[in-house]
Amino acid sequence: MAFRRAWEAGADGIECDVRVSSDGVPVVVHDRTLRRVAGLTEAVGSVPWSMLRGVDVGAWKGKEWHGETIPSLEQVLETLPEGRVMCLEIKAGMRTLDALARWVETERITGENCRWLTFSRRVARGLRARWPKIPVWMNLEPRWWTTMGWQMAWTVKEGLAGVSVKDGRWLTPRKLAELKDAGLEVAVWTVNDPERARELEGWGVDAVMTDRIEAMKA
Numbered sequence: 001m002a003f004r005r006a007w008e009a010g011a012d013g014i015e016c017d018v019r020v021s022s023d024g025v026p027v028v029v030h031d032r033t034l035r036r037v038a039g040l041t042e043a044v045g046s047v048p049w050s051m052l053r054g055v056d057v058g059a060w061k062g063k064e065w066h067g068e069t070i071p072s073l074e075q076v077l078e079t080l081p082e083g084r085v086m087c088l089e090i091k092a093g094m095r096t097l098d099a100l101a102r103w104v105e106t107e108r109i110t111g112e113n114c115r116w117l118t119f120s121r122r123v124a125r126g127l128r129a130r131w132p133k134i135p136v137w138m139n140l141e142p143r144w145w146t147t148m149g150w151q152m153a154w155t156v157k158e159g160l161a162g163v164s165v166k167d168g169r170w171l172t173p174r175k176l177a178e179l180k181d182a183g184l185e186v187a188v189w190t191v192n193d194p195e196r197a198r199e200l201e202g203w204g205v206d207a208v209m210t211d212r213i214e215a216m217k218a
Contacts, residue, residue, distance in 0.1 A: 013207065
């Protein structure tokens with residue numbers, strides 16, 4: 001599992017996308033359908049966990065990944081070392097919250113080991129209202145920089161902890177300072193150049209998300 005490799009390489013945290021199977025099991029997978037990763041047309045949310053758990057989603061990437069299957073959130077939680085953090089991006093809307101309740105109620109997910117991420121203002125509000133002790137980060141994309149003022153104001157008004165922003169030339173020390181001055185934590189994705197990562201850290205970014213943890217830790 002890629003997450004286990006990340007921990008072994010010394011990652012401080014992981015980011016993963018959470019969807020829900022047709023029978024309510026939280027699963028960790030980015031795409032809405034199985035087409036790209038398995039050549040199947042079904043949507044993840046239309047398939048029960050008993051079937052999802054057997055789908056090979058690694059073969060398309062190469063022989064090294066052949067036999068990798070979609071993990072449940074429970075399986076990912078089992079890999080989480082003490083003192084590390086998961087950034088869980090909610091991909092399936094409000095229905096995901098009920099599926100996550102068990103893990104919060106049993107304190108497998110807490111404000112110490114988790115950050116919620118979402119592009120949905122409705123989901124952000126729901127997460128904040130239901131579990132106020134677990135920080136919520138709002139995802140921002142480059143096309144939204146022109147409206148960053150009201151996006152930032154909304155995030156602060158709703159009591160969210162921070163934002164997760166896509167890297168690019170639009171991200172400058174000045175824009176970062178505006179976010180930090182508003183009291184927001186800032187994470188940046190996806191940064192695969194160690195030099196760029198060091199630059200962002202020097203500006204005061206709180207977290208950098210990367211596909212190349214080994215290079216970042218070298």
